[in-house]
Amino acid sequence: MKHRLLVAFFAVMIVSAVPLAFAAGQKEAPAGPAELEVAAVLYGHANEGTWDPAAYRGLLSVQQEVPFILHLAEGTGMQDAEKVIRNWASRGVDIVFAHSLIYLDQVITVARQFPDVHFICETVLDPAEHMDEPEHAKLAAVNTPENLTLLGDTPYEGNYLAGVVAALVSKTKKIGILQPFESPGLNRYSNCFYFGAKEAVPEIEAKIVYIGDYLAPAETRDAVRSLAQQGCDVVFSEMDDNSAILESAAQGIYCIPMYIDKSDVDPKTVLTSVVFDWSKPLQGSIEAVANGTVSSYRKQWYFRPLSLTDGSLYLGRFSPVVSEEVKRKVSAVEERLRQPGIQIELVTEAIIK
Amino acid sequence: MVFDLILNLLFSTLNILPIYLIAALGGYLSQRVGVYDISMEGNMTLGCSLGMIGFFLTHSPWVGLLFGFLGGLVFGLILSSLAVRLKVDQIVVGFGLWFVGLGLSSFLYKLYIPFDQSTVGFKSLSEALGYTGQKHGLALVLDLDVIFFLSIALLVVVSFFINRTRMGYFMRAAGENPAVVDAAGKDVFNIRQVSVMLGVGLVGVAGAYLAVDFLQGFTQGMVAGRGWIAFIIIIFARWKPSNILWGCLLFAGINGLQVRLQVIGVRVPSEFLTALPYIATLLVLILIMSRSGKSRIPSALGQPYFRE
Numbered sequence: 001m002k003h004r005l006l007v008a009f010f011a012v013m014i015v016s017a018v019p020l021a022f023a024a025g026q027k028e029a030p031a032g033p034a035e036l037e038v039a040a041v042l043y044g045h046a047n048e049g050t051w052d053p054a055a056y057r058g059l060l061s062v063q064q065e066v067p068f069i070l071h072l073a074e075g076t077g078m079q080d081a082e083k084v085i086r087n088w089a090s091r092g093v094d095i096v097f098a099h100s101l102i103y104l105d106q107v108i109t110v111a112r113q114f115p116d117v118h119f120i121c122e123t124v125l126d127p128a129e130h131m132d133e134p135e136h137a138k139l140a141a142v143n144t145p146e147n148l149t150l151l152g153d154t155p156y157e158g159n160y161l162a163g164v165v166a167a168l169v170s171k172t173k174k175i176g177i178l179q180p181f182e183s184p185g186l187n188r189y190s191n192c193f194y195f196g197a198k199e200a201v202p203e204i205e206a207k208i209v210y211i212g213d214y215l216a217p218a219e220t221r222d223a224v225r226s227l228a229q230q231g232c233d234v235v236f237s238e239m240d241d242n243s244a245i246l247e248s249a250a251q252g253i254y255c256i257p258m259y260i261d262k263s264d265v266d267p268k269t270v271l272t273s274v275v276f277d278w279s280k281p282l283q284g285s286i287e288a289v290a291n292g293t294v295s296s297y298r299k300q301w302y303f304r305p306l307s308l309t310d311g312s313l314y315l316g317r318f319s320p321v322v323s324e325e326v327k328r329k330v331s332a333v334e335e336r337l338r339q340p341g342i343q344i345e346l347v348t349e350a351i352i353k
Numbered sequence: 354m355v356f357d358l359i360l361n362l363l364f365s366t367l368n369i370l371p372i373y374l375i376a377a378l379g380g381y382l383s384q385r386v387g388v389y390d391i392s393m394e395g396n397m398t399l400g401c402s403l404g405m406i407g408f409f410l411t412h413s414p415w416v417g418l419l420f421g422f423l424g425g426l427v428f429g430l431i432l433s434s435l436a437v438r439l440k441v442d443q444i445v446v447g448f449g450l451w452f453v454g455l456g457l458s459s460f461l462y463k464l465y466i467p468f469d470q471s472t473v474g475f476k477s478l479s480e481a482l483g484y485t486g487q488k489h490g491l492a493l494v495l496d497l498d499v500i501f502f503l504s505i506a507l508l509v510v511v512s513f514f515i516n517r518t519r520m521g522y523f524m525r526a527a528g529e530n531p532a533v534v535d536a537a538g539k540d541v542f543n544i545r546q547v548s549v550m551l552g553v554g555l556v557g558v559a560g561a562y563l564a565v566d567f568l569q570g571f572t573q574g575m576v577a578g579r580g581w582i583a584f585i586i587i588i589f590a591r592w593k594p595s596n597i598l599w600g601c602l603l604f605a606g607i608n609g610l611q612v613r614l615q616v617i618g619v620r621v622p623s624e625f626l627t628a629l630p631y632i633a634t635l636l637v638l639i640l641i642m643s644r645s646g647k648s649r650i651p652s653a654l655g656q657p658y659f660r661e
Contacts, residue, residue, distance in 0.1 A: 007439065009434075010431075010434075010435070044572065044573060044574075045459055045463070045572070045573055047462075047463060047466070048459070048462070048570075048571060048572040048573060049572045074459070075459065075573060176616075181623065181624070181627070182623050182624070207616055207618075208615070209612060209615045209616055210615060210623035210626070210627065211612075211627075212623075212627035213574075213577060215572050215574055215575055215577070216577055217563070217567045217568035217575060218369045218372065218563070218567055218608075219608065219612060221368075221567060222365050222368075222369065222608070222609050222612050223612045223615075223616070225361070225365060225368075225496075226361065226365070226609075226612050226613050226616045227616055229357070229361050230616050230617070240572065241568055241570060241572055241575070242568065242569060242570055243567065243568050243569075246474075246568075246569055250477070250496075353618055
């Protein structure tokens with residue numbers, strides 16, 4: 001009897017979980033008429049970490065200007081990506097936005113199969129400026145489907161400015177960098193930060209720690225502690241959580257995170273943040289789909305980078321410890337970077353030891 | 354400088370120790386009575402989520418730990434009901450609950466927590482004393498928080514209970530030869546079920562502590578294999594509580610060593626340094642298991658008990 005009761009109990013639990021799952025739907029619709037449907041494919045979750053919330057915030061911001069129904073496909077690993085992207089495309093959404101360059105190959109494959117759906121994905125360099133490199137040349141507009149536009153995961157100018165801030169604030173002239181792992185893309189992130197620091201204070205020393213993953217709070221905190229013990233008083237964090245900020249506060253040093261403005265976590269400890277405002281590049285593509293002007297939009301903005309120029313990349317709120325003089329110097333560098341033709345050297349190798 | 358490095362590494366190891374120690378003790382309580390808990394990783398992740406929910410509702414990190422424990426108790430109830438009472442294959446149940454834990458953690462977090470919530474963790478000794486800033490040498494002990502000391506106390510209590518009390522004897526017997534427990538008039542199923550529930554509860558506490566104190570937030574994947582590491586530590590410890598401490602120290606220490614080697618500029622590929630803790634654990638495991646001819650694995654581990 002007890003045996004049957006237990007079996008019945010588990011059967012009821014499993015069955016009742018199904019409507020619960022449907023009840024917690026993921027549609028986010030603005031008030032008023034909304035014709036467009038956008039599916040966002042995220043590696044993580046919209047309200048966890050920093051990378052995915054940055055995109056989510058961007059989408060919500062665009063939603064205020066261009067009403068659409070937003071569907072979220074969270075926790076999408078690489079192995080499931082093509083299936084998930086194809087699933088949304090076949091459901092008849094207007095736009096599929098895959099928020100990571102790791103999805104790019106899958107997006108291109110599905111985009112060829114669904115010409116009536118628009119696809120947005122990311123890459124790290126403007127293909128048109130790197131046609132001599134096969135891995136980037138294959139992403140040029142002429143080589144990809146007409147229903148694809150690319151956003152640039154290009155925080156280089158922001159990281160450069162962050163390096164300027166870090167070097168000018170640092171009293172010990174030693175700064176630390178937390179990089180998830182060694183890769184060409186992440187090496188560019190760190191190197192730009194380092195070049196900015198070197199421009200501001202040529203004698204600055206940098207130490208780098210490869211944590212092993214985007215999210216490893218215990219290791220991140222340990223790395224910050226270790227860097228602090230080695231004399232670093234500013235840490236630049238490329239990690240996908242707040243643990244670097246928290247440990248920096250505990251150690252009495254400063255931190256500069258990436259992706260979203262994290263000054264609210266600890267206004268004093270966070271010197272500034274390198275903020276990715278995805279709403280600006282996203283709005284262009286979404287508006288073009290809404291207005292039926294994708295072809296002409298694509299001619300000008302097939303690749304739309306994060307940039308200081310249009311405000312899609314900027315430094316977040318400054319800590320009170322950042323003096324007005326430092327802010328003035330940073331502004332001067334920013335003004336110079338905004339000039340046409342000024343480019344930061346992008347080095348793919350790990351040059352910081 | 355070398356002495357400083359060693360001290361820094363020691364206290365860094367002690368700082369992270371509670372996460373491994375509490376989880377490993379929880380897994381130990383299950384395995385000691387003969388039940389594998391393969392769901393530790395999922396349960397820890399669920400504990401992370403529940404810890405955040407508990408904090409969000411009450412602004413108390415202690416309540417966060419309590420939520421993690423209660424969630425673990427429920428998971429333990431499910432695991433023990435299926436594995437002990439219904440005699441479902443423990444490995445299958447464990448894997449199933451692992452995935453349920455992973456999925457449920459994000460689902461519940463999204464339901465209850467507004468965007469980008471963070472917590473206030475446990476105060477370290479230095480914060481409790483009103484001292485902040487960098488510390489050196491033995492003053493690094495001030496960086497430890499109350500949970501560290503409680504986890505050591507928990508180890509002592511569990512070790513004493515299992516080895517020195519009558520009920521502890523029956524728990525060990527339930528994992529070695531359940532028929533003996535039955536013959537002595539004790540209910541094997543109750544002993545196994547309660548022990549598993551408490552054990553899984555502790556695993557939930559470890560997850561809650563990781564979220565509420567270390568990350569002070571929640572992200573899927575934040576456990577990063579620690580549940581599995583805790584599982585391996587139990588085997589490494591050969592099912593002795595005192596050895597669990599050494600296993601936790603070893604793994605946490607090597608984890609801290611790879612960070613420090615990078616900071617002082619050791620020219621080794623970073624991928625190797627990142628893999629170092631896992632390589633070391635495997636090597637030590639092979640060494641330990643090959644040294645003694647007789648296995649210390651509980652004889653009835655993984656086997657359901659059929660009362661005749």
